[in-house]
Amino acid sequence: MREDGPVRDDTAGRAGRGVRTGVLAVGLGAALVVALTVAVSLGATDIAPDRVWSVVFRRLGGAPPRPGTNDLIVWQLRLPRALLAACVGAGLGLVGTATQALVRNPLADPYLLGISNGASLGAVGAIVLGAGTGGLLGLGLSAAAFAGALAAFALVWFMARRGGGFSPLRLVLAGVGIGQFLSGFTSYLVLQAGDEQQTRSVLFWLMGSLSGATWQVLWPPVLAVAAGLLALQARARAMNALIMGDETAAGVGVDVTRLRRELFVVTSLLTGVLVAVSGAVGFVGLMVPHLCRLVVGGDHRRLLPLSALTGALLLVVVDIVCRTAMDTQELPVGVVTAMIGAPALLFLLDRRMAVGR
Amino acid sequence: MNVGIEDLHVAYAGRNVVAGVHLMAAAGEIAGLVGPNGSGKSTVLRTVYRHLRPAAGRVLLAGADIRTLTPGQTARHVAALPQERGSDFELAVREVVAMGRTPYKRAFAGEDRDDRETVARSLAAVGMAGQDARRFAALSGGERQRVLLARAFAQDPDVLVLDEPTNHLDVRHQVELLALLRAQRRTTLISLHDLNAAASLCDRLHVLHGGRVVASGAPRAVLTPELLAEVFGVRAAVTEHPLTGDPLIAFDHRRLPPSSPASGGGPDGEG
Numbered sequence: 031m032r033e034d035g036p037v038r039d040d041t042a043g044r045a046g047r048g049v050r051t052g053v054l055a056v057g058l059g060a061a062l063v064v065a066l067t068v069a070v071s072l073g074a075t076d077i078a079p080d081r082v083w084s085v086v087f088r089r090l091g092g093a094p095p096r097p098g099t100n101d102l103i104v105w106q107l108r109l110p111r112a113l114l115a116a117c118v119g120a121g122l123g124l125v126g127t128a129t130q131a132l133v134r135n136p137l138a139d140p141y142l143l144g145i146s147n148g149a150s151l152g153a154v155g156a157i158v159l160g161a162g163t164g165g166l167l168g169l170g171l172s173a174a175a176f177a178g179a180l181a182a183f184a185l186v187w188f189m190a191r192r193g194g195g196f197s198p199l200r201l202v203l204a205g206v207g208i209g210q211f212l213s214g215f216t217s218y219l220v221l222q223a224g225d226e227q228q229t230r231s232v233l234f235w236l237m238g239s240l241s242g243a244t245w246q247v248l249w250p251p252v253l254a255v256a257a258g259l260l261a262l263q264a265r266a267r268a269m270n271a272l273i274m275g276d277e278t279a280a281g282v283g284v285d286v287t288r289l290r291r292e293l294f295v296v297t298s299l300l301t302g303v304l305v306a307v308s309g310a311v312g313f314v315g316l317m318v319p320h321l322c323r324l325v326v327g328g329d330h331r332r333l334l335p336l337s338a339l340t341g342a343l344l345l346v347v348v349d350i351v352c353r354t355a356m357d358t359q360e361l362p363v364g365v366v367t368a369m370i371g372a373p374a375l376l377f378l379l380d381r382r383m384a385v386g387r
Numbered sequence: 388m389n390v391g392i393e394d395l396h397v398a399y400a401g402r403n404v405v406a407g408v409h410l411m412a413a414a415g416e417i418a419g420l421v422g423p424n425g426s427g428k429s430t431v432l433r434t435v436y437r438h439l440r441p442a443a444g445r446v447l448l449a450g451a452d453i454r455t456l457t458p459g460q461t462a463r464h465v466a467a468l469p470q471e472r473g474s475d476f477e478l479a480v481r482e483v484v485a486m487g488r489t490p491y492k493r494a495f496a497g498e499d500r501d502d503r504e505t506v507a508r509s510l511a512a513v514g515m516a517g518q519d520a521r522r523f524a525a526l527s528g529g530e531r532q533r534v535l536l537a538r539a540f541a542q543d544p545d546v547l548v549l550d551e552p553t554n555h556l557d558v559r560h561q562v563e564l565l566a567l568l569r570a571q572r573r574t575t576l577i578s579l580h581d582l583n584a585a586a587s588l589c590d591r592l593h594v595l596h597g598g599r600v601v602a603s604g605a606p607r608a609v610l611t612p613e614l615l616a617e618v619f620g621v622r623a624a625v626t627e628h629p630l631t632g633d634p635l636i637a638f639d640h641r642r643l644p645p646s647s648p649a650s651g652g653g654p655d656g657e658g
Contacts, residue, residue: 264494270486271489273476274471274483277438278471278473280436280458280467281437281438281466283462283489328479
């Protein structure tokens with residue numbers, strides 16, 4: 031345990047970390063505003079950033095929109111989508127951080143643990159049974175996805191805990207196994223549905239897509255992410271104790287069983303709502319907390335808000351790439367996050383091996 | 388603050404690991420729990436810091452049942468040093484020690500000056516002043532244990548509960564840790580494998596065997612060759628330490644006692 035990675039020094043410049051986190055948060059916030067502006071101005075027709083802002087200010091000021099395509103493109107099409115990307119990214123950052131604390135494994139994420147697959151199965155089941163008739167992105171869909179996520183998480187938890195032991199490896203294996211099992215069911219349901227057009231759109235959404243964004247679909251995830259951030263931030267101190275171990279947490283007065291149950295519900299709820307609006311976007315929940323931990327350390331009081339900001343920024347940028355990489359069609363965001371995230375996971379695994387853990 | 392344990396029963400994975408333990412630690416006393424592996428030492432301690440819930444019996448703090456307190460209230464009186472060693476989540480030393488302030492903080496509350504002073508004082512008490520920015524995962528075993536003890540101090544507890552705190556420490560660090568424990572005057576419940584360390588540190592020893600207390604008293608009175616043969620299944624002579632005057636147990640590393648049930652039929656004289 032004494033040896034350390036060759037590139038890491040002992041303190042890694044941690045002095046004055048509180049100040050640094052503040053500066054970092056402001057910087058990330060500014061970068062997010064820039065990224066959102068770029069996201070709205072780029073597309074089939076490019077719109078200059080100043081015109082983007084003039085449309086937004088006009089709308090926010092309550093003035094009647096100036097007739098024309100700019101208002102339509104900026105306000106109805108691109109802005110909701112960019113904001114949805116930010117919201118989903120923030121949610122994924124939060125849910126990744128919470129899941130890692132909950133299972134005490136920095137390599138966990140709802141996607142790796144099969145929770146997203148459970149949410150997808152719930153959502154697809156609802157669509158096939160016709161419960162999602164309020165459009166693909168209605169509230170019924172969120173509820174079904176939440177139920178699926180909760181059930182999948184409980185199943186993974188139960189499998190990993192069976193026999194008393196609870197190793198990180200067991201957990202990840204159980205998650206991958208159950209995730210594959212559930213996604214098999216999902217594929218079956220989708221193909222079963224028959225309608226070719228619907229099959230195609232559901233498959234696209236399953237890969238992780240933000241193309242369904244409108245103002246109406248934006249509010250459930252925005253509320254869920256805001257509530258999730260508050261709920262988690264209130265438990266940040268207890269989460270710090272939890273990552274040291276159950277006994278440590280109990281020793282500083284944390285009701286461990288209750289905290290686990292609460293984190294279980296919050297992560298499943300967030301995963302459900304996010305999957306309902308954007309499908310299963312993988313690896314963001316894994317990479318973002320890791321990256322933030324390297325910069326500001328493991329204290330959840332700083333880690334949670336910073337992971338939300340970083341996740342938002344990352345997904346807005348990824349969505350710009352998805353919309354502009356190919357001329358003829360757009361890429362699902364899940365495809366791009368996997369192309370970045372899977373190598374990042376391998377790198378992390380390799381680094382952990384190298385430090386002898 | 389005194390600690391009482393009354394008729395404690397704990398079942399673990401369907402098995403009764405602790406079956407009717409009674410013991411008492413007076414205020415300011417260092418009470419040692421000793422016994423062979425699986426005798427129930429850690430399990431008893433875990434009920435005091437509320438990691439485990441007793442199947443029957445009570446844990447009393449100054450006469451009050453801890454079940455009448457919330458987990459947070461209990462943690463303002465009782466601080467624990469469990470055997471867990473923590474995982475690599477990039478926590479800094481000061482964050483680990485600040486965890487000790489958890490029972491005093493409301494949700495969303497930041498650290499105030501008082502918290503920061505307590506953290507600094509606790510680190511100084513274990514000889515780690517000024518090391519607060521280091522990564523916890525990068526510390527040596529001895530440093531890590533001292534930081535965890537500082538976390539317990541930061542809880543400002545009346546009662547310290549320590550589960551095998553000298554495990555994995557080299558002799559020098561063991562001596563340092565015991566000196567730290569001796570110097571603070573809190574009621575202390577400690578489990579120890581090393582009987583000589585226990586004899587030197589503790590005011591009173593409680594010997595556990597098969598989930599029960601089979602002997603209690605001053606180390607000199609409790610640690611007899613007969614008890615060591617019966618409970619631990621070893622031959623030993625008990626003398627006086629030439630430097631300190633503490634009881635000194637000299638184990639016979641060559642032979643088991645004649646009627647030892649734990650001998651397993653192995654040939655004598657093999658080492």
